Amino acid sequence: MIQISQHRKKCIGCNACVEAAPGRWVISQKDGKSTLVGGSVKKDMYVVNVHDDEWEENSKAAEVCPVRIIRLKTL
Amino acid sequence: MGKTSSQFEILAPAGSWEALMAAIKAGADAVYFGVEQLNMRARSTNNFGIKDLKKITEICSGHGIKSYLTLNTILYDHDLALMRNIVDEAKCSGVDAIIASDQAVMNYARKQQVPVHISTQSNITNIESVEFYSAFADAMVLSRELTLQQVEAITREIRRRTITGPSGEPVRIEIFAHGALCMAVSGKCYLSLHTHNASANRGACIQNCRRSYLVTDKEEGYELEIDNEYIMSAKDLCTIDFLDKIANAGVSILKIEGRGRSADYVFTVTTCYREAVVAIADGTYSPEKIIRWKQSLQTVFNRGFWDGYYLGRRIGEWSNVDGSAATTRKIYLGRGHKYYGKSGVAEFLIEAHTLKVGDEVMITGITTGYVETVIQEIRVDDIPVESASRGSLVSFKLPDKIRPSDKLYKKVANQPS
Numbered sequence: 076m077i078q079i080s081q082h083r084k085k086c087i088g089c090n091a092c093v094e095a096a097p098g099r100w101v102i103s104q105k106d107g108k109s110t111l112v113g114g115s116v117k118k119d120m121y122v123v124n125v126h127d128d129e130w131e132e133n134s135k136a137a138e139v140c141p142v143r144i145i146r147l148k149t150l
Numbered sequence: 151m152g153k154t155s156s157q158f159e160i161l162a163p164a165g166s167w168e169a170l171m172a173a174i175k176a177g178a179d180a181v182y183f184g185v186e187q188l189n190m191r192a193r194s195t196n197n198f199g200i201k202d203l204k205k206i207t208e209i210c211s212g213h214g215i216k217s218y219l220t221l222n223t224i225l226y227d228h229d230l231a232l233m234r235n236i237v238d239e240a241k242c243s244g245v246d247a248i249i250a251s252d253q254a255v256m257n258y259a260r261k262q263q264v265p266v267h268i269s270t271q272s273n274i275t276n277i278e279s280v281e282f283y284s285a286f287a288d289a290m291v292l293s294r295e296l297t298l299q300q301v302e303a304i305t306r307e308i309r310r311r312t313i314t315g316p317s318g319e320p321v322r323i324e325i326f327a328h329g330a331l332c333m334a335v336s337g338k339c340y341l342s343l344h345t346h347n348a349s350a351n352r353g354a355c356i357q358n359c360r361r362s363y364l365v366t367d368k369e370e371g372y373e374l375e376i377d378n379e380y381i382m383s384a385k386d387l388c389t390i391d392f393l394d395k396i397a398n399a400g401v402s403i404l405k406i407e408g409r410g411r412s413a414d415y416v417f418t419v420t421t422c423y424r425e426a427v428v429a430i431a432d433g434t435y436s437p438e439k440i441i442r443w444k445q446s447l448q449t450v451f452n453r454g455f456w457d458g459y460y461l462g463r464r465i466g467e468w469s470n471v472d473g474s475a476a477t478t479r480k481i482y483l484g485r486g487h488k489y490y491g492k493s494g495v496a497e498f499l500i501e502a503h504t505l506k507v508g509d510e511v512m513i514t515g516i517t518t519g520y521v522e523t524v525i526q527e528i529r530v531d532d533i534p535v536e537s538a539s540r541g542s543l544v545s546f547k548l549p550d551k552i553r554p555s556d557k558l559y560k561k562v563a564n565q566p567s
Contacts, residue, residue, distance in 0.1 A: 087192040087354055090228055091347060107187065107232030141348030141356075142193060 079133050081111045081121045082144040091139040096132035099125070124150060156431040157397060158404050161218070161324065162420045165194060165409035170209065171519020172413035176420035180216035182249060184353075184409065185236060188229060189220040190271070191409045192353030200236060203243040216246040220409075222269035224351045225252045237262055247289070251337065256286040260316065270294060270326065271337035271351065277307045280321060288315030289403060291324040294387070295335055298399045298460045301325060305400030322402035327393075328419055328447070329407025331384040331458060333359040333466065359383050362472065383469040388447060388455035391440045393426050396460070414480065414512050414559075415450040417520035422446050449478040449561075478561050480512060486556035487543060496548040498558045505544055505560065506537040513548075515556030522561075523548060 079099065086108040092100040093109060103110045114121035125133075130147065137145040162173035164181040173181050183206060184191055185198045198206065203219075210217040219240050225233055233255060240248055241264045248264055250256050251271035259266045268274060268283050268290035275293045283290055292301055305323050307313075315321050332339060339350045341358040348354040359382035365374040387407070389396060396404070404427070406419050422443040429435040447455070453469035469475075484500040496513075498505075505511070507528055513521040529545045530538050538544040 087187040087352060088229060088232070089349065089352055089354070090226060093228075102228040104231045107229050139347045141346060141352075141354045 076124050076150040077127055077130055077133075078122060078124050078148050078150055079111060079114075079129075080123075080146045080148075081109070081114065082119060083108060083111070083116075083121050084119050085142050085144045087142055089141055091141065092136035092145060095136040095139055096129070099123075099129060099133055100136060156427040157402065158427040158430075159216075159322075159402060160420060160423055160427065161403050161405045162416055163329075163406055163409040163411065164206075164416070165191060165197075165411065166413070167516035168413035168514045168519060169409075169411065169416040170206065171517065172417035172514070173420050173519075174209070174213045174215060175519050175521075176417045177424035178215060178420050180218060180246070180403075181210060182218040182220055182405075182409070184220045186232065187353065188223050188225065188233060188236065190222055190269075190353045191220075192223065193348075193355070194410055200239050203239050203245065207243045207245055210246075211244065218247045218249050218267060219245045220249045220269070221255050222249050222251040222271050223353050224349070225254050230254060234258055237264055240264055250287075256283075260286055265317070267291070267324070273335065273337050275300075277304050277311075280304060280308060280323075281311070281313055284313050284315050284321050286316065287321070288317045288319060289322040289324055291326065291403075291405060293336065294326050294331060295459050297462050298392075298395055299462075301396075301401060301460070302399035309400075323400065324403035324405055325396065325401050325460075326387060326407055326458075327389045327396070327404035327423060328387055329411075330453070331387050331407075331466070333382045333384050380469050380471070383453060385454040385456040385467045385469045386452045387458040388444070388452075389457065389460065390422060390426050390443050390447065392457065392461065393423075394430055394435055397430055411451060413514040413520040414522075417522075418446055418450045445477075449476060451476050477564055479564050480559035480561055483511070483558045483560050485558065486513070486515065486552045486554045488554075489548075489552050490545075491551065494547055494549055495545050496550075496552045497543060497545040498552075500538055500540055500542045500544055500558075502540060503560065504537050504539045505542075505558075510561040512559045512561060513550075513552055513556050514559070515553055518550065518552055518556050521548065521550045521552070 088107040099112050100109050111121040114123040159179040161180045162178035164170035164183040207217050237259050241262050247267045248259050249267045249269045251269040256266050266287040268287045270291045273293045313321050342356045343349045346356050348356050451474040454475050456467040484498045487497040487499050489496050509525045530542050
């Protein structure tokens with residue numbers, strides 16, 4: 076299992092994570108920021124636990140995020 | 151500060167509540183600010199939200215100044231819903247104009263009958279562009295890379311052709327008067343995108359140009375030190391010493407850069423330019439005053455000053471400092487406690503360092519904005535003292551009301567390095 080987290084408040088809605096991992100990220104029609112699909116919110120952080128096979132795409136999403144708000148860790 | 155009629159409108163940056171109030175106190179005619187992420191300071195943590203729009207416009211109209219909303223990044227399809235929402239909310243809140251660079255914003259704002267100004271991101275450099283954008287906008291900022299001769303030619307041609315905006319009034323020309331300059335032509339820098347995937351044109355610039363660099367010999371790996379390591383960091387623009395020429399060039403709006411700057415910066419810069427435009431209007435603009443304003447401008451954040459491209463420079467002047475060359479800095483002393491309105495006395499709790507008689511202090515806060523004074527007398531437990539240290543509840547005379555959320559700072563001289 077891996078955990079993906081996002082400090083959503085700081086998102087600038089550039090769409091880079093959506094392009095890297097389209098199954099896990101989607102731009103909200105409401106506020107134009109990226110939403111972590113399946114994520115639940117704890118304080119300001121959105122968090123989701125997913126299968127290991129999502130590591131590659133989402134590490135790319137974290138890498139291309141211009142405001143560095145996406146984190147991945149192995150559980 | 152009271153306003154005197156002047157040909158110029160002074161447009162100050164408001165990146166925070168403190169800066170907004172400081173701009174108003176310093177005599178700005180208008181402020182510009184961003185909400186959410188579709189503006190050139192998207193990375194800033196200070197950005198306002200849509201929910202703040204109403205309060206900002208109420209504060210501005212209550213003080214008789216205009217409020218302009220920046221909505222000037224590159225836009226993608228997925229941004230359009232938010233863009234429309236921001237324009238709609240801006241209209242409901244009574245924002246005076248939206249500063250736009252993307253045609254989607256111009257088009258939608260025009261349909262919603264929200265006035266539009268054109269952003270520096272659109273890089274207007276000629277009269278035909280002015281005429282084109284006049285279908286959408288009543289005011290436009292010209293490219294920072296133009297000379298004043300080029301600016302003057304454009305304003306003359308606007309008058310000759312009677313180019314009017316949607317309001318039916320002649321198009322007003324704005325230029326950047328003071329603040330940070332981009333090393334690239336505005337809106338065309340991709341350095342930050344290349345190195346960090348952080349597009350400057352989406353408000354996410356990481357300011358690569360402000361860093362120092364080494365040149366490496368790729369064959370043998372030798373690193374060469376360059377005399378001035380800050381090879382791309384432009385000095386800050388300052389036009390206060392040739393504002394008379396800018397007036398003669400037919401400019402209507404003077405924009406002060408700095409939505410990332412603090413309240414004391416906004417207050418100091420706006421005050422200087424306000425005084426200068428008043429001096430031009432009443433015929434008292436003089437070399438002595440210019441020296442005084444320049445000294446004052448040097449006390450707050452700056453990378454050294456130059457006159458930009460307005461006077462015909464062909465290449466930029468580069469800064470040689472890491473961060474600011476300001477002649478003063480501020481030290482945090484404490485926070486507001488109480489204000490006694492009848493006696494005009496402010497009480498502060500000192501939390502760090504020492505407050506002394508003779509200290510030059512500044513107070514900033516979200517409602518107070520910016521206040522500065524020189525301490526004549528301090529009292530602790532109503533007894534006059536020479537100094538007050540950490541933990542003391544001190545009081546001193548202050549004509550301006552202060553609040554518990556306000557912060558007290560001492561201004562000290564920066565040692566030249």
